[in-house]
Amino acid sequence: MPRSRHSSISPRDLARHHRKRDQITATMNPGTELVSIFKPLSDHDVKRIHHAALDLLAQVGIAQPTERIKQAALNHGCKISQQGRLLFPRAIVEDMIDKAAKEFIMYGRDPAFDFEACSNKVNFCTGGAAVLMLDIEQRKYRPSTLIDLYDLARVCDTLENVQWFTRPVVATEIENLFELDINTIYACAAGTQKHIATSFTMGHHVTDMLPMLEALSKGKQAFSERPYCTAHATTIVSPMTFAGESLDVACAAVDAGMPVNVLTGPQAGATAPAALAGTLVQGCAESLGSMCVINMLKPGHPVILSNWTFISDLRTGAFTGGGGEQALLGAASGQMSAFYGIPGGVGAGMSDSKVPDNQAGFEKALTIMSAALSGGGFVYESVGMLSSLLGCSIEAMIIDDDMLSNIHRIAKGIEVNDATLSVSVVADTVDGPGHFLGHSQTLELMESEYVYPRQADRLSPDDWHDTGAKDAWDRATERAKQILSQHYPDYIDSTTDDYIRNHFPIKLPKPGVTTSPA
Amino acid sequence: MPRSRHSSISPRDLARHHRKRDQITATMNPGTELVSIFKPLSDHDVKRIHHAALDLLAQVGIAQPTERIKQAALNHGCKISQQGRLLFPRAIVEDMIDKAAKEFIMYGRDPAFDFEACSNKVNFCTGGAAVLMLDIEQRKYRPSTLIDLYDLARVCDTLENVQWFTRPVVATEIENLFELDINTIYACAAGTQKHIATSFTMGHHVTDMLPMLEALSKGKQAFSERPYCTAHATTIVSPMTFAGESLDVACAAVDAGMPVNVLTGPQAGATAPAALAGTLVQGCAESLGSMCVINMLKPGHPVILSNWTFISDLRTGAFTGGGGEQALLGAASGQMSAFYGIPGGVGAGMSDSKVPDNQAGFEKALTIMSAALSGGGFVYESVGMLSSLLGCSIEAMIIDDDMLSNIHRIAKGIEVNDATLSVSVVADTVDGPGHFLGHSQTLELMESEYVYPRQADRLSPDDWHDTGAKDAWDRATERAKQILSQHYPDYIDSTTDDYIRNHFPIKLPKPGVTTSPA
Numbered sequence A, B: 001m002p003r004s005r006h007s008s009i010s011p012r013d014l015a016r017h018h019r020k021r022d023q024i025t026a027t028m029n030p031g032t033e034l035v036s037i038f039k040p041l042s043d044h045d046v047k048r049i050h051h052a053a054l055d056l057l058a059q060v061g062i063a064q065p066t067e068r069i070k071q072a073a074l075n076h077g078c079k080i081s082q083q084g085r086l087l088f089p090r091a092i093v094e095d096m097i098d099k100a101a102k103e104f105i106m107y108g109r110d111p112a113f114d115f116e117a118c119s120n121k122v123n124f125c126t127g128g129a130a131v132l133m134l135d136i137e138q139r140k141y142r143p144s145t146l147i148d149l150y151d152l153a154r155v156c157d158t159l160e161n162v163q164w165f166t167r168p169v170v171a172t173e174i175e176n177l178f179e180l181d182i183n184t185i186y187a188c189a190a191g192t193q194k195h196i197a198t199s200f201t202m203g204h205h206v207t208d209m210l211p212m213l214e215a216l217s218k219g220k221q222a223f224s225e226r227p228y229c230t231a232h233a234t235t236i237v238s239p240m241t242f243a244g245e246s247l248d249v250a251c252a253a254v255d256a257g258m259p260v261n262v263l264t265g266p267q268a269g270a271t272a273p274a275a276l277a278g279t280l281v282q283g284c285a286e287s288l289g290s291m292c293v294i295n296m297l298k299p300g301h302p303v304i305l306s307n308w309t310f311i312s313d314l315r316t317g318a319f320t321g322g323g324g325e326q327a328l329l330g331a332a333s334g335q336m337s338a339f340y341g342i343p344g345g346v347g348a349g350m351s352d353s354k355v356p357d358n359q360a361g362f363e364k365a366l367t368i369m370s371a372a373l374s375g376g377g378f379v380y381e382s383v384g385m386l387s388s389l390l391g392c393s394i395e396a397m398i399i400d401d402d403m404l405s406n407i408h409r410i411a412k413g414i415e416v417n418d419a420t421l422s423v424s425v426v427a428d429t430v431d432g433p434g435h436f437l438g439h440s441q442t443l444e445l446m447e448s449e450y451v452y453p454r455q456a457d458r459l460s461p462d463d464w465h466d467t468g469a470k471d472a473w474d475r476a477t478e479r480a481k482q483i484l485s486q487h488y489p490d491y492i493d494s495t496t497d498d499y500i501r502n503h504f505p506i507k508l509p510k511p512g513v514t515t516s517p518a
Helices: A011-023 A043-060 A067-075 A090-099 A146-158 A177-191 A203-216 A220-225 A244-256 A276-297 A324-340 A358-372 A394-412 A423-431 A440-445 A461-466 A472-486 A494-503 B011-021 B043-060 B067-075 B090-099 B146-158 B177-191 B203-216 B220-225 B244-256 B276-297 B324-340 B358-372 B394-412 B423-431 B440-445 B461-466 B472-486 B494-503
Strands: A037-039 A104-106 A115-117 A121-124 A132-134 A141-143 A164-166 A195-199 A229-233 A260-264 A303-307 A310-313 A318-320 A344-347 A377-380 B037-039 B104-106 B115-117 B121-124 B132-134 B141-143 B164-166 B195-199 B229-233 B260-264 B303-307 B310-313 B318-320 B344-347 B377-380
Touching: A037 A324, A043 A090, A043 A276, A043 A324, A043 B423, A067 A244, A067 A276, A090 A276, A115 A121, A121 A358, A121 A394, A132 A394, A146 A164, A146 A177, A146 A394, A146 A472, A164 A229, A177 A195, A177 A203, A203 A220, A203 A244, A203 A494, A229 A244, A244 A260, A244 A276, A260 A276, A276 A303, A276 A324, A276 B423, A303 A324, A303 A377, A310 A324, A324 A344, A324 A358, A324 A377, A324 B394, A358 A377, A358 A394, A358 B358, A358 B394, A358 B472, A394 A472, A394 B324, A394 B358, A423 B043, A423 B276, A472 B358, B011 B440, B037 B324, B043 B090, B043 B276, B043 B324, B067 B244, B067 B276, B090 B276, B115 B121, B121 B358, B121 B394, B132 B394, B146 B164, B146 B177, B146 B394, B146 B472, B164 B229, B177 B195, B177 B203, B203 B220, B203 B244, B203 B494, B229 B244, B244 B260, B244 B276, B260 B276, B276 B303, B276 B324, B303 B324, B303 B377, B310 B324, B324 B344, B324 B358, B324 B377, B358 B377, B358 B394, B394 B472
Parallel strands: A121 A377, A164 A195, A195 A229, A229 A260, A260 A303, A303 A344, A344 A377, B121 B377, B164 B195, B195 B229, B229 B260, B260 B303, B303 B344, B344 B377
Antiparallel strands: A037 B037, A104 A115, A132 A141, A310 A318, B104 B115, B132 B141, B310 B318
């Protein structure tokens, strides 16, 4: 513990300090410019990985392109191997990297939630497709539902550090795939006006539900000007094979003017090499290949390059998301996106723990911090996910958001200039009061230099005991119940809602109807 | 979740994989060479902070040097200001940085625990002087005791990622300060043969207990050749004032040939500027000043440069150890030590949470990872500490050690060479089985590329539920009770023990006597 001279602060200084303290509203803003950098790869290694990925694309290629993609690629100079694999000559990939969109706006339905997609900013999103929900009351898992998705959207709507809402859970009670896709979008849009995203099971689902997306924007043109929904398309089945239906989804999204997040999920030791460098190479090849074919359809279309390199526990072959290897791969994937200058996405925060316990805390912190500080752009799965992505928890979401404020603060770095170096401040204080709490610099910096947690406990042991000895999960449960019982946003007006419900099989009760047991 | 082609693995490949899996013993070794680097400060900013620290030492200086230090410093060209402060001309500080020991061995009582002190390796230690212990049975705080200290030493003895044991708790029941110091050393040495460390309340306590330290080494010469005990000396009371008694302790340790950890703990906004850069400058000045005076007494004496910059929650002025600001300062302090090339120490893992919950997990992960990857050398407080350093927990220690294995893995980075880039491995697999689990590369890398957690849960949700739905704290409690009931090491032979007990007021029951309720 720090030792102090225990100098007394003057009553005047203390009063000034207390006045300032009572005014504090500071929280972190999202989209922090990245100053603190975490680099697992040297610049030389980044280039070696890139060149090996180009080798894979040129020599091995990607199997099973759809007919539309194959034609576009052949028109741009790609070739077909004897085995029917699409080969990408190196110069063509380099050309498409040049042509790719480097910065674009991700729109919210409310412009207050617009933000910039670019590398070297720290942006957090939800993500995932969990099928289990950690029930708040029972603290046990049960299948996730459409109501859970709506509740998660409402909670995410209130979180300061999460910029967009990708559906974290699947509405497992809906069997019809079109009904699932349409209700997924509806539940997201009912709960938040932040940018939303989901995957679609078929390409024509994008086209078929476009009138709903447009209605939520108040018109076709409004949606095309401010597309507030991204299509996640896992366009690759590793190793090195296109996923036809997802490729159709990506194409339909391009036609609809929606940003596309092209995803690949090579899993080290299972669907990709056990060598981390090899998984990274394969993931770069797979995601670059997808990025190339989208840009061949429409040069400069907003594409997020999601090279979600995953880890296997090689004792079982099962996916594991919480270890140091995952932290390394996430950061390295981010470094590769930063090298390409294309906004990149990585998954992080994919704890293997089943509950929001200490393991969940440290696994999320290690993996999310690594990914966020590598300069890639977007960190998905950054709040709420548990059980190696099979489970989701509202309480975890609330705790994780608090952690993200710390990661934003770390990303922002330490400002070094003549004023902050503080030589004269120290000299003044040594010769004067001997204590800095009442110094004018302290009062000036209370909001800008420091983040005050929303959820984390900073009480003394005695005060903590006297206020119920609550742990992080207890406090998050209280906050979750408060949000769920109070935050019923009215983001879809009744005329629009009637139109949508008349044309689409919406299963969510009308907004405003109490849906949660809380 | 990653998508797979679900290719089947051949029975032969699966059998090879299972044989290999059953042989896995891999854990991380301590002292990892640092490859992955986290840098909150640019190289330019590092130099600006250094120059500002030199300005402080030359212009403001450090108050209240002891007579012995004052004479040594004046003999080396330091000056005394009109206010009686010791001023350090820039050239003298630069000269002492050159002369300071850059690499030295930290000895264990057992040579198996020897390790190198140098920057750019990742080393974890305990630390702290908590006065509260989180009782395993009650899960409540109570005052810490000598038995707790011994139990913590025994547990630390079994932890793979903690290289030395600094007393984490104070034996609060011992009022006499000499008895406290002597029993602290004895309890540490009874529980582990790793390098140990503690602070001493008075300089002559070091001298007075030297015969015990030598007896534990089997002789005076053996101790001087392999000093296994470091003296922590908080030689500064911030801002910029020497702590006379601690300076005496440091001098006595130098005379005794023991490594010295010179500590300063400037607390931003309280005993140092609220500007993080300013706190860093003041901490550099204070720790460099202490390092200089030790080197003036004995050039090249093993000194650890511990610039433990702390954070205040400026709403209350209280110390807070878990936030993003602390992570930044820890890493920046490590960067400064790496710049000087002198083995440095920072405190990290100082969570504000009272229990080993999610908050403790993420606060420890953010701060320890930041500090460990900055290249400074030693991370103190890295296991077990809670309640902003006021509390300690054996269960937290066990969980935290598991986290440290992940940080070692992250530090080790990603090996990039022709083999790991794996272009031919991918080509083989795409044309062959379509799956990598049975590939010879996978079998080769199962141990070297991956860390398998000792404590973290990687079960499926169903298996987790069926095995009792335990959280990290539950599992750590089981492990703690197992260690405490089984691990009674016999590190002090009966002849030595009799000698020590005849000459010193040892209060710990004889080793081997059951002390823990478990």
